[in-house]
Amino acid sequence: MEKQWRQPRVPVPSVPVAEPTWAQRAIASLLAFTARVISGASARWVDCQPDTCQRVYFANHTSHLDALVLWSALPAEVRRLTRPVAARDYWERGWVRRYLANRIFHALLIDRRNIKVHRSPVDEMLRTIGDRYSLIVFPEGHRNTGEELAPFKSGLYYLAKKRPDLELVPAYIDNLNRVLPRGEFLPVPLLSCITFGPPMWLEHGETKTEFLQRARDAVLRLKNL
Amino acid sequence: MSTPEAETLWLVGGVIVLLGLVTLVSVYVKRRRDLALDPAAVAQFHRRVVVWWILCLLLATAFVLGRYWTVGLFGLMSLRALQEYITLTPTRRGDHRALFWVFFVFTPAQYVAVALDRYELYSILIPVGAFLFLAIRIAMAGDYKNYLERVAKIQVGLMICVYCLSFAPALLTRRLPSQVEQSPSSAALARQEAVQAQQPPGDPSASDVPPTVTRTAPTAIWPEVHEERARLLFFFVLIVQLADVLQYAWGRLLGQRPIAVDVSPSRTWEGFLGGVASATVVAALLSWSVPFPVWQTATLAAATTAVGLAGGLVTSSVKRDRGVEDYGTLITGHGGILDRIDSLCFAAPVFFFLVQGAFGNWVH
Structure with missing residues (x-):
């Protein structure tokens, strides 16, 4: 028999995203290119390859550029299927951000201010990705000061528990907080680096604390690789 | 063309x-x-x-x-080298705005000034302008921790990666003193144009009389005057890179006495002297390609390559201080441009000023 605990609970079909127009494709490519130039980002894949299978990329969060740069570091065909989870209060301010979030990244905007129990962010994420899309999440929940990795919030655990088939890919973003530190709006083009690590899953019988600690360690391990 | x-x-x-x-x-x-x-x-x-x-x-x-492309190309190399240098240098949050000015104002302004041959501007923009500005801007940010050190680090990076390197393309845009003498002054040209404008357009006598003053800038994209300068730039890059590799070869063959063993054990006196001497010989053999007699070319090459190789030692000690092997391995996956052009950076001002100041007057 198949191991039941690894089967997805309900493989719901994804909420379809409108096929991008050529203008949106062009903007996406241009944006990815600009982000790579400005952040001087190089992507390293350690024991992991870019793939269009359903994944959750989770990374440390030190700069506003994190989601954009991580998204840009993915190959175009993977990028098209990967949707960052972002804060609604930040990304709905101004039409540029709103346009980028909705039409280019197809970001999943989460309301950090009032979380409703019956519409939990995790359920919303699962509903959005369905059986097609991947996610970019920052489980620290907020941008850290750049020196230390904050403890992870539990969302990652519930994602892994409800959809055990998702590959959880850790990523470490290095030096990006110097490119655009907190509270600044003009980036400085320094070199940064994104390291993707081997995928992980929720192990059988693993508790929430253990899993979150393991996930955090997986990100930290990439720092010194 | x-x-x-x-x-x-x-x-x-x-x-x-x-x-x-x-x-x-x-x-x-x-x-x-x-x-x-x-x-x-x-x-x-x-x-x-x-x-x-x-x-x-x-x-x-x-x-x-043409020359504008060359200046732009060196500008991009400067930006990249500076990017590597600053990435390696620890800066603090308070330096962010100052760094923005460094990357987006001072570096482009320096190269624009070079492209437009505004010597009076690009010779002081960074040593004076940026020096004062950065000190003030960082002080204004209100973070006094390691203040002097941070200002100095950014200024040194700007001097090496941008100011010094910009003298290489300045070889193209700056005219030799002899060319300034030969070519008409802009006032003379303006006078002549005024005279021509006064003549009726159909006047046959205008074409018969040879103009007393001729414009030296021809219609071609790459004017004749500049080909000599372009060759000079090529020659400069060639001998400095050659000295680099010859130093390596001599050091491998004969290297005994390291110049500074703690900084770089592979840089030896034998390699240094051998590199300078052999690059000088090659330069003397190539003196037909530059507008200088053999002995001047040899002196030029010796001075330039000596400073260039010494520059390698300087960036080595910066790297050693930061505990990295080379700028390329700083962040994996990036090739270090600064590792390749450090000797060019140091040698460029020496070459430029020797050509402009000392030898320029004796061009045959």
């Missing part, structure tokens, strides 16, 4: 043929595993060859496209 001069063809063609031979050797050495050579050294050599090709092709392209 006008046809290039024979000297240009010989110089560029010769370098391309030489590079072709070096590439063959490099590929051969890489294939032959039975030679029992140090694989790291072989890989290093291979990388260098690739960089030479890129440099050579870029410079050759610049010959064709």
Whole structure:
């Protein structure tokens, strides 16, 4: 028999995203290119390859550029299927951000201010990705000061528990907080680096604390690789 | 485009043929595993060859496209080198705005001034303008921790990566003193144009009378005046890179006494002197390609390569201080441009000022 605990609970079909127009494709490519130039980002894949299978990329969060740069570091065909989870209060301010979030990244905007129990962010994420899309999440929940990795919030655990088939890919973003530190709006083009690590899953019988600690360690391990 | 001069063809063609031979050797050495050579050294050599090709092709392209492209190209190299340098240098949050000015204002402004031949501007923009501005801007940010150190680090980076390197393309835009004498002053040109404008357009006498003053800038994209300068730039990059590799070779063959063993054990006095001497000999043999007699070319090459090689030692100690092997390994996956052009950065102002100041007056 198949191991039941690894089967997805309900493989719901994804909420379809409108096929991008050529203008949106062009903007996406241009944006990815600009982000790579400005952040001087190089992507390293350690024991992991870019793939269009359903994944959750989770990374440390030190700069506003994190989601954009991580998204840009993915190959175009993977990028098209990967949707960052972002804060609604930040990304709905101004039409540029709103346009980028909705039409280019197809970001999943989460309301950090009032979380409703019956519409939990995790359920919303699962509903959005369905059986097609991947996610970019920052489980620290907020941008850290750049020196230390904050403890992870539990969302990652519930994602892994409800959809055990998702590959959880850790990523470490290095030096990006110097490119655009907190509270600044003009980036400085320094070199940064994104390291993707081997995928992980929720192990059988693993508790929430253990899993979150393991996930955090997986990100930290990439720092010194 | 006008046809290039024979000297240009010989110089560029010769370098391309030489590079072709070096590439063959490099590929051969890489294939032959039975030679029992140090694989790291072989890989290093291979990388260098690739960089030479890129440099050579870029410079050759610049010959064709003109001086503005060349200035832009060096500007991009400066930006990249500065990017590597600042990434390596610890800065604090309070430096962010100052760094923005460094990357987006001072560096472009320096190269625009070079492109427009505003010597009075680009000679002081960074040593005076940026120096004062950065000190003030960082102080204004209100973070006094390691203040002096941070200001100095950013200023040194700007001086080495931007100011010094910008003197290489300045060779193209700045006219030799002799050319200034030969070519008419702009006032004389304006006078002549005024005279021509007064003459009726159909007047046949206008074409018969040879004008007393002629414009030296021809219609071609790459004016005649500048081909000599372009060759000078090519010659400069060639001898400095050559000195770099010859120093390495001599150091391997005879190296006994390191200059500063703690900074770089592989840089020895034997390698340094051998590199300078052999690059000087090569430069003297190539003196037909530059507008200087043999002994001047040799002096020029000796001074330039000596400072260039010493510059390598300077960036080595910066790297040693930060505990990295080279700027390329700083963040994996990035090739270090600064490792390749550090000697060019240091040598460029020396070459420029010798050509402009000392030797420029005796051009034959």
